[in-house]
Amino acid sequence: MTLRMSKIGRNIVRYTLDSVSPFSTTIPKVKNKKGELVISCKRNEFNHYSLVHYGNLDEVPLASKGWNHSKAKGDFFTVLPSQNQPEENMYSFNDMGIHKNIIDVMKKEGIDKATEFQYRAVEGVRSGDHVMLAAETGCGKTLSYLLPIIHDLLENKATAPNTPKAVIIVPNRELAYQVGEVARNLSDSVGLVSKIVIGGRTKSLMMNPVFEDIDILVATPGSLGKLSTVGIYKLNEAKYTVLDEADTLMDDSFVERISSLIRRLSQSQMILVTATLPRTFPEILVPYENSLRHVVSSKIHKPLLNITQKFLRLTLSSRAANLLQMAKKNKDPMIVFSNRNQTCNWAALFLNENGVSCANINGDMHQALRIEQWNKFVSGQAQILSATDVGSRGLNTIQVKHVINYDFPLYAADYLHRIGRVGRLGSHSSCKVTNFIVGQEEIKLVQQIELAIRRNQPLENVDGNITKIVQRKIARKMSQSI
Structure with a gap:
């Protein structure tokens, strides 16, 4: 019409x-x-x-x-x-121990140094603690968690089909494509495999599943929940779980699907990535709350x-x-x-x-x-x-x-x-x-x-x-x- x-x-x-x-x-x-x-x-x-x-x-x-x-x-x-505004400190990726191939990929995108927040975030993820990365939108949070994860997975690649070592959960499909593309560009350069899983093809994947080595899986909650429930994707070996846009994923409208996934990923390091500090945590994340290492930008909650x-x-x-x-x-x-x-x-x-x-x-x-x-x-x-x-x-x-x-x-x-x-x-x-x-x-x-x-x-x-x-x-x- x-x-x-x-x-x-x-x-x-x-x-x-x-x-x-x-x-x-x-x-x-x-x-x-x-x-x-x-x-x-x-x-x-x-x-x-x-x-x-x-x-x-x-x-x-x-x-x-x-x-x-x-x-x-x-x-x-x-x-x-x-x-x-005060000039921000910048850090060399070489000094941070980032793989040369990854640095070359970022240079092609015009990224040659890390910001203060990115430097502190990389260190936070590398600590092995559960961590919250909280900073204003548009400051490069995606790289902040992908760089240390990919660096670590070079020595901890996937050992079984459809059993990712890192799971990145995002609230919508557009963001899944965006994060998935960044992850794929970086991981391809060092021989790792990234995959995007979103809704719309879930039934088709259930009927005709594809089994392959996957190091990094980027997914929306609904599709990952269904596909992991029927055993097409196994989450028991995931070393990292990232909730990207965690403030949105912790909204009550998502909490039931997220809770089910976090139970299946309880063995992994939890990384919460957010542009606003959560005032309360859903019940499933309360056990993580007190042990969270906070990496927070000084500009958080400030109008740009x-x-x-x-x-x-x-x-x-x-x-x-x-x-x-x-x-x-x-x-x-x-x-x-x-x-x-x-x-x-x-x-x-x-x-x-x-x-x-x-x-x-x-x-x-x-x-x-x-x-x-x-x-x-x-x-x-x-x-x-x-x-x-x-x-x-x-x-x-x-x-x-x-x-x-x-x-x-x-x-x-x-x-x-x-x-x-x-x-x-x-x-x-x-x-x-x-x-x-x-x-x-x-x-x-x-x-x-x-x-x-x-x-x-x-x-x-x-x-x-x-x-x-x-x-x-x-x-x-x-x-x-x-």
Whole structure:
């Protein structure tokens, strides 16, 4: 069935919002006795500078404080990328004892040194302890665990078919392909074998299993659970278990499948890789909690300060006009995030019918179509990707220069993941995020973000278990209505 836009949807492009400056306006860096300009506001009295500090008991002026008022429509503020961030220590892969062939592969990808976090993470994995690698999105966490694992497996190769020595579990198929490709490139260079297992072909694999030597298995929970239950993949010799995007995998929506797999992998070293520190652990991981060695980035839970972030207070009806205006001017890869599958579909349809090529991925789509749309965006056939939070977790999007939150997220963890699609290791130097702010719940989160930046502190109450947050809210509302 061909979808058609309503007359209102087709005509919405006629409207403009004159009270909001276009994002393309360049804001010069300003230095004075207050330091470097950090937050530039429409109302200059709310500008914030790097040398202005607040005590814990001081009241902090917020540009977004009055945004619940109707007169605030059209207000905005911009968080500017810092030009005075301390230079990070870099480490030679040769000094870290990485195999020459692996170093050669990374050099071809433009990676010639390890960051401070990667260096500490490699040491953490090599210690043999259960370890949590927690750092901001886009800092190269995948290499942090793959390098020491592959180095060790050179002396501990698989000895039986379909019996991997390392199992990497990821929450979705797109991330499985991404991690699997990195693992394959590195492992091929030293004679190891990596394989990707995802849903969609599980029944076929059960009926016609392939038995082969596998050193590293990258899989989604559902497919691995089914195939290991029937004995096609044996997990009893796995030396390493990696939960990549652990904050997502520990969400209540995954916990049953993950618990079953962890029981089968109890003999292995547990490696939790996450962009947000978990506030609670599922029951199956509680025995690991006290013995976990933590390798945590100093930037964890902080809104990235190497990108431009603009917050626009809009009316609900003006969002589409602003989206189209920015999309028409856009010449670089861009992601537009929505909170709901229906809005994600509408945004793609709206842009395509107005002459802007846009791909689309969300959780309601058939997997084959989702992969097709993702490849369309990655290959450059479409400059814009409309996505729900399916596209915000873990995917390496170094080509993306602009993220638009058409729907502003309601949870801090989602905001950190979304803005992590830009400003990544290897990304363009001038990346930006534009946020459309409409509702009261959105304003609450904006105020938390603005406060954290003005205080130069991490965001508070970051919780990656979104399902549990939603369940608590529903329970609270039900108890209040009784």
